[in-house]
Amino acid sequence: MPIHAVVYASHVAAELPAERLDALVQDAARFNVIAGVTGLLLFDGERFLQYLEGPDDGLRAAYGRVLIASSHFDIVQLARGLIGSRLAPYWSMTMVGTPRRDLGTIAVADWNSFVRRGSSVKPTAMDHLVRIMDRHRQDECRAG
Numbered sequence: 001m002p003i004h005a006v007v008y009a010s011h012v013a014a015e016l017p018a019e020r021l022d023a024l025v026q027d028a029a030r031f032n033v034i035a036g037v038t039g040l041l042l043f044d045g046e047r048f049l050q051y052l053e054g055p056d057d058g059l060r061a062a063y064g065r066v067l068i069a070s071s072h073f074d075i076v077q078l079a080r081g082l083i084g085s086r087l088a089p090y091w092s093m094t095m096v097g098t099p100r101r102d103l104g105t106i107a108v109a110d111w112n113s114f115v116r117r118g119s120s121v122k123p124t125a126m127d128h129l130v131r132i133m134d135r136h137r138q139d140e141c142r143a144g
């Protein structure tokens, strides 16, 4: 089954207490399980950057919910297209606290066709994202 992916960045709505943010992520994860969608949500306290992957119909449904959510605004789609295989199969949705500078770097990096260069010299956006995924996965495994 072809796997599609989408990435966007957005700004958090002014009033979003931690409990509401947790509830939002849990709600997202519940829907994503049904839709066959996996991915992660980076958050720096001000901005989101979310990576979603899954079958075309499921991804459309989940992303549709994202686009109408009032908890954020100024949604900018950074990339959308087919990817070879899932990069984040472990997470129906997980939120990763990300330093402001790192999120900014990823948002403006090269998202062209989800290319990964695998080099630390001129990393693409996907290189940055995969590094964050690897680190998050290691932290989770360490925490048990």
Ligand SMILES: Cc1cc2nc3c(=O)[nH]c(=O)nc-3n(C[C@H](O)[C@H](O)[C@H](O)COP(=O)(O)O)c2cc1C
Pocket: 024, 025, 027, 028, 029, 031, 032, 041, 048, 050, 052, 061, 062, 063, 065, 066, 068, 069, 070, 071, 072, 093
């Ligand atoms: C930053 C962000 C990420 C979200 N991610 C997903 C998602 O991955 N899948 C999904 O089905 N809904 C997602 N949603 C929708 C939320 O789970 C929730 O249904 C929605 O935020 C509730 O509406 P409200 O923001 O207007 O209160 C997301 C919403 C936001 C703001």
